[in-house]
Amino acid sequence: MTAVASPPESDDHGSVPPDLEQASPLARWWDGLSRAQRAAATVVGIVLAVNVGLVGLRSTIGGGSPGGPISSSYSTGGAGLEAFADLARASGHRVTRLKESPESATLPSTATALVADPKRLTQDDFDALGRFVLAGGRLVVAGEAATPFVQGATGRDVRWTSTDPSAVLEVDPSEDGDDGAALGSVRRVAGDAGGRWAPADGLTVLLADRERRAVIVSTEVEAGTLVALADAEPLHNDNLASEDNAALALELIGGSGRELIFIESVHGFGATGLDALPSSWKWAAAGVVLALVFGLWSAGSRFGPPEPDARKLRPARLEHVTAVAADLERVSRAPAELVGPLLDANRAELADRLGVNPGASEAVWYRAAEVAGLDPAVVREGTNPPDDLEGALYIGALAAHHREASTETTGPLSVDHRTGTVAEPDTH
Structure with missing residues (x-):
């Protein structure tokens, strides 16, 4: 039978020992529980903590804004692209939100695929999007994480750099006779975050700052086209209604009636369960659970039978x-x-x-x-x-x-x- 520690004895006047009297209510409650009750309370506490944590994580999955992942068409926050999806749909474009990975999906060569600020992009996905462009598709990428696409399309060491953002970027269609027509009626773009492409040799510069540093570039890749934005901020919900940003978004799709596919697997939507959570959130949840366990342990005594008061000796000689x-x-x-x-x-x-x-x-x-x-x-x-x-x-x-x-x-x-x-x- 497992030994049970005796409760603290009172003194001659029936008072509670000073150490127990000074303990917190939680510690006194914990000391009054049996070992089985403590184990049950610990399990219940862990289950509650995990469920509360998952509910909170589910409402803010992925990250940077309260409305969802950054640059996702599902995000209703200021850094999301839901307004872009609504605008494209209202303009007659078919809008598809692709949750599965591009490697396992079939992307029509007549469509435009958008990859903005990808967080999860495997080599298989990169290769699948490359085949999509080679087959005649139009791929629009945005953000620093899009650098491998630009380097792969040009075969050059094009890098993403950062500088002071401009309040408004202006399109000059007269310079070099080019590329104002490439962006249609777009003249002013708001929401610059300071990202630039350099060097831009061999690329078509669609938008640059006053120092002629490339902000939006494009290049033909066999039958397809790659368009790269140094920052996705001009397409975000907060900026889409500013200046000519809405017109820019429609021009990036590449023509009327063209299907627009938002690649959402790069934001974690293709995974289910705990795999859909960013690793930082998983570590945070694990920390909360560990803090709860150590808190319960520190408030109460050690699980198991009490330790003996003295070392158990060998039997006496007479008994032997x-x-x-x-x-x-x-x-x-x-x-x-x-x-x-x-x-x-x-x-x-x-x-x-x-x-x-x-x-x-x-x-x-x-x-x-x-x-x-x-x-x-x-x-x-x-x-x-x-x-x-x-x-x-x-x-x-x-x-x-x-x-x-x-x-x-x-x-x-x-x-x-x-x-x-x-x-x-x-x-x-």
């Missing part, structure tokens, strides 16, 4: 001897069983001394003893050994005189049956 005696008593209880082997050995030695067969008759034994000068009583005790203490004493006395009897010529030995001793012969 008594136990051994009890075992021996169970093994052999009759005295004859204990002294029998000794008597048999003595009979064999006596027979060898007298020169008779150990199984000879008593008459032969007595005759041999008479010839050897031994007391016939010795022969009688040896051939008919007792089964009590007298027999044991006889064996002891006989053994004590064995050496002398076997090395010297002695007179007859006599046995005192009252004391169990063997009398020495008179040699004088």
Whole structure:
């Protein structure tokens, strides 16, 4: 049975010990619970904490804004793209939110795919989007994480850099005779976050700042087109209604009636359960659970039986001897069983001394003893050994005189049956 620690004892006046009196209400409540109740309370607390944490994480999954992941068409927050999706749908474009990975999906080459600020982009997804562009698709990427697409399309070391943002970026259609027409009626763009592409050699610059640093670039890749925005902020919900940002969003789609596919798997929507949570949120949830467990543990005493007050010693010597005696008593209880082997050995030695067969008759034994000068009583005790203490004493006395009897010529030995001793012969 498991030992249970005794409750704190009160003093002579019935007061509570000072350490318990100064404890918090939670600690006093915890001390009053049994081990089973503490285990149940711990499990319930952990379940509640995990559920509350998951509810909170579900409402803010992925991240940076209260309305959902940054640059996701599902996000209603200021950093989301839901307004862009609504605008495209209202302008006659078919809008698709792709939750599965591009590698496992079929992207039509007549569509425009948008990848903005990707958080989860595997090599397989990158390769699938590359095949989509090569087949004639239009791919619009945005943010620093889109750098591999620009480098892969151009084969050059194009890098994303950051500078001071401009309040408004202006399109100059007259310079180099180009690219004002590429953005249609777009003249002013708000929401610049300072991202730039450099160097932009070999790329078509669709939008640049006053220092001619590229903000939006494009390039033809075989049958398809890649358009890269250094920042996705001009397309965000907060900025879409500013300046000509709405017109810019529609121009990026690439033509009327073209399907717009938001790649949402890069924001974690393709996963289910805990896999859909960012790793930072998983670590935060694990920290909350650990804090709860350690808090409950520190408020109460250790689980399990109380530790002993003293070290358990080996059993006392008397108890040990008594136990051994009890075992021996169970093994052999009759005295004859204990002294029998000794008597048999003595009979064999006596027979060898007298020169008779150990199984000879008593008459032969007595005759041999008479010839050897031994007391016939010795022969009688040896051939008919007792089964009590007298027999044991006889064996002891006989053994004590064995050496002398076997090395010297002695007179007859006599046995005192009252004391169990063997009398020495008179040699004088």
